[in-house]
Amino acid sequence: MMKSVAVCLAALLPLSLMAQTYQGMSEADMKKMMQQAQQMQACMAQIDRAKADALKERSERISKELEALCAQGKRDAAQRKAIAYGKEMADDPTAQIMRRCGEMMKGAMPQMPYMGQAKKDGKAHICD
Numbered sequence: 001m002m003k004s005v006a007v008c009l010a011a012l013l014p015l016s017l018m019a020q021t022y023q024g025m026s027e028a029d030m031k032k033m034m035q036q037a038q039q040m041q042a043c044m045a046q047i048d049r050a051k052a053d054a055l056k057e058r059s060e061r062i063s064k065e066l067e068a069l070c071a072q073g074k075r076d077a078a079q080r081k082a083i084a085y086g087k088e089m090a091d092d093p094t095a096q097i098m099r100r101c102g103e104m105m106k107g108a109m110p111q112m113p114y115m116g117q118a119k120k121d122g123k124a125h126i127c128d
Contacts, residue, residue, distance in 0.1 A: 036104050043101035051094040059089075070127035082126040 005009035025033075062085050089095045
């Protein structure tokens with residue numbers, strides 16, 4: 001529990017430093033961000049650590065399998081596996097809580113100039 005709290009706080013430290021240098025962030029924005037971080041921390045405390053660790057290990061294993069399939073030129077198999085895993089994660093209760101907790105940080109910071117610039121042509125493939 002304390003380890004996850006420390007990780008969350010360590011992750012937020014760069015945000016506070018960035019807030020000091022980002023001219024678009026007011027003191028009120030910073031307070032809002034810190035409040036949302038505290039809410040996220042409380043939300044994350046609900047997650048069973050063993051289940052979260054198992055989910056992380058499974059995700060890492062799937063990622064390696066996908067990389068191997070892509071390296072072997074089995075793009076269709078990799079894409080099918082990725083889609084199946086995505087559906088599995090959508091139904092996983094631990095993943096649902098983690099997503100809900102993560103949603104709490106949306107809108108916590110003003111839009112940064114480099115955010116949201118990923119290519120969105122609708123033709124994404126797991127191997128690309």
